Amino acid sequence: MNARLTLRAGLFAVALLLVAALGTWLLFGRGRMPIQTDLLAMLPATEQQPLAEAAVQRLAHANGDRIVLLVENTDDERAKAAARTLGKALRPHNVFASVLATLPPFDLGQMVAPYRAHRFFLLSDADRAALAAAGYDPAQALAQRIDAPFVDGVGTTLQDDPFGWLQHWLDQQPWSRSPLVPEDDLLVAHRHGQTFVLVTATLAGSSYDDSVQQRVLAAVDDAVRRVEHDQPGTRVLRTGAVFYAAAARAGAEHDVHLVGWISTLGIALLLIGMFRSPGPLLLAFLSTVAGVLFATVTSLLVFGQIYLLTLVFGAALLGEAVDYSIQYLTARANAGPRWSAADGLRQVRPALLLALATSLLGYALLGLVPFPALRQMAVFAMSGMLAACLSVFWLLPALLQHPAKPLSAPPVHLAQMLQRGVSRAGLGRRGLLLAMLLLLFALPGWWRLSHDDDVHLLISPPPALVTQEHRIRDITGLGNSSQFYLVQGANTEQTLQREERLEQRLQALVRHGRLGDWIGLARMAPSQARQRDDHALLERILRASGSTSTSNARPAGPAEPTRTLADRARLQALLVAGGLRTTAANAYADAWPGTPLDFKAWLATPMAMPFRYLWMGCDAQGCGSIVLPQGGDDDDVWLRRAAQGLPGVSLVDKAASVSQLFGRYRRYASVWLLAAIGLIVPVFGLRYGWQRMPRVLAPPVLGIALTLAALGYLGQPLTLFHWMALMLVLGVGANYAVFLHEGEPHTAHRPGAMYASVLLSALTALLSFGLLALSSMPALRDFGLTLLLGITFTALLVPASRADEDGAP
Amino acid sequence: MRRLKWLLLLWFVMPLAHAQADDALLQRVLTSLGQHAAVRADFTQTRSDPALEKPRVSQGHLLFVLGHGMLWQTQSPFVQTLAFTGQQAARIDPQGVPQPMRDARGVSRISQMLQAMLAGHVNEVRRQFHIAARGSTAHWTLQLVPRQERMARVLGSIELRGDAYLEGIRIAMRDGSHTDIRFSQTRDAGALSGLEKRALDLP
Incomplete structure (x- = not known):
């Protein structure tokens, strides 16, 4: 029997080592760290058309591999000297390509x-x-x-x-x-009496590459410090994807450190305090490490990279993965000298499997949301929980052959008092009445609930960077790239014609002061149809004003060359x-009629180079181009209206699309939560009987209800992430009910011990997930706060689920 | 050796002294011109261009309001009123309503420069031009040569001359074209008509 346990543990250890090796290679062995700092990559594909999504990527990266610095000083000479020095200081760094x-x-x-050759076709x-x-x-125009x-x-x-x-x-x-x-x-x-000088640099690598970020930041910080010192009164504004990516990485690293260290330390102290020996602590961490390791490797294998969000979330997952080993360790502590590793395992197995099943169900629902970031969080959590649970089944028994000291007495005593109090309160009709009172108390909180679907939940750049970017945009006229028009047509000509129809409307917006300006290719190289029309307009004007040879021209449609010759003569005269x-x-007349400007040829000229990214190219489906609106109201109603009814023209607004998606899933989320409860009902019904099922389920459900009320009282607008967390609360809360129900019969000789282990699980979860409330990412902050509230409420309510058995005098 | 030192010193001091004299004259001229808040004058503009058969003459009236802009009213060979205010240029239709001209940066640049100079913002002008002053306050010439190489390739120089008022402007281009503007009957503007106020966007 023991030999089988040892063999299984050995195999598991070997597998663990192999996975660890694979993980090390995946993380460090392939050059660049596969950690994704591009926040845009976390966002879901929101656009119906793949071309729109491609355009979003294109625009993000058109400005992605360069930095823009704007040197500002009231003294003109100093501003210019500072800009020159800045350029010289940056140039030697090989992290800049130019x-x-x-x-x-x-x-x-x-x-x-x-x-010049096309001047009779461009108006x-x-x-x-x-x-x-x-x-x-x-003649008047000439004069x-x-x-x-x-x-x-x-x-x-x-x-x-x-x-x-x-x-x-x-x-x-645009260049004029x-x-x-x-x-x-x-x-x-x-x-405003200030001089601003532009300095730009292109990077020799990706903005999302860790080492590029560090070198760029160091070079820029150093140069800026020197320039601001040498030329007093100078300020240097900066923008560029690399600064945002570096800030995001720093924020996530800070979060991982904070959550990771505090929760590890806290959990360690708790476990040592409860089990009164360092052995269990090491084993609990071993099981958790197995979970995190498997989770990381699975995520890397499935997605190829890890998002910052997952990294932070992963640090918090420690707290849930440790629950399984805690249950097993408590079972050993409670068994006292009669402990047998195999029997102990048999005893906790149903509880652990049931808990695992509810967790996996909860995370699987999370994974159904089509957000790359949430999917990855779900995969990470599911594989991590599974591995942590398996380590309890296969690895821990071999290492826990000997009996242990019973749990520390004071916490057990405290737990017992708490348990008795709650289960008495929750007994029979009194319990129902109290539950009603609680819900009544929660009602005003629900009433106050509002919601928020802003994209900044996921992406919240530092305000300092955002103000600098706005100021740079304001002064240089460089456009924002979050809103743009995508124009599509069957071929180049149709695309340009459609763009021209859009630009007519944009022109009207500019006239009415609702839009600053726009950048579009058709304005620089008009469609052939427009050029033909413009040419015809000139032809008509010349003919109407022609004084000399008009009367000699044959009235009935003269041949083309004759007409041209006549036009030339008129022009000359x-x-x-x-x-x-x-x-x-x-000389001027000889140039008549000239040739129209060819779009393809124009696109290849050096002058078109800065605008080439606006052309999406052509494929079997057709061609596409981007039109960038610039300046004007923040209100996008007008921009949206300008695209209405125009074939092939759509306004793409990534931020708005993501917010809409957030909103849609937030509205679905309440239904999902009900569905998840619906999934648990039959599981509990079969295991605990249909009559007792409502009582077992009541603590997590009440916990969710109270959490919602608390969020309302706190004035927190509900987001998708609050709902995601509530789903976890349901999963974790159901676990606690299961642990208590499954464990209590085995620990009758130690009153309070089982509830103490549940409280221990809750505290470890609070120490990890709850700490997410301190995160710099709003999404994780909402997530953490909800879990903090939900787990606390549920853990306190859970003794009521056994009130009919324990609370009876 | 000593002589060389003196020479060197002179070499450095001379242009400095010169520049100071220039500057003093420039300041006096600008102060004197800046005393007239609004000025009317008749103008005769002669433009010669390699593409023109003979120099072209146009005539009309000018109204210059310090800090606001100017009205350029051509009487011959055709009737037209242009308004230059800040960075804007507009054609004033017969009803007195300004019809904005397309981005008229090129056209209004010299008007802006004049405005800036007379408003005492010489530094703004100095960013674009080297300014040399000659003569006396009774009879002066200011020569403006572009500092920016790009500009210098097309624009040769701008010469302003005058006494108590601005008497004339001469713009010499690199392609051989000249614009000569002579002002006569220069006087303080007195009250402005409603149409003039509207055109210059004055209260």
């Missing part, structure tokens, strides 16, 4: 040249409207251009663009509208009449 502070030499003419919105209106006179006061000539020349059409078109391009202007070879903005030299007029 650092941009001073601009490379660059000719304004380069902005004009690529568009600004204002010119298009003016040309289409009745009474437009190109206005020639006689405009103070023209400093930056842009197109009179010869290249006598009517100013190309200039106007260039003026509406940027609040940042080149000054002293730096990109500078002046605002118009320019000469307006005062241009014949040579200049000829």
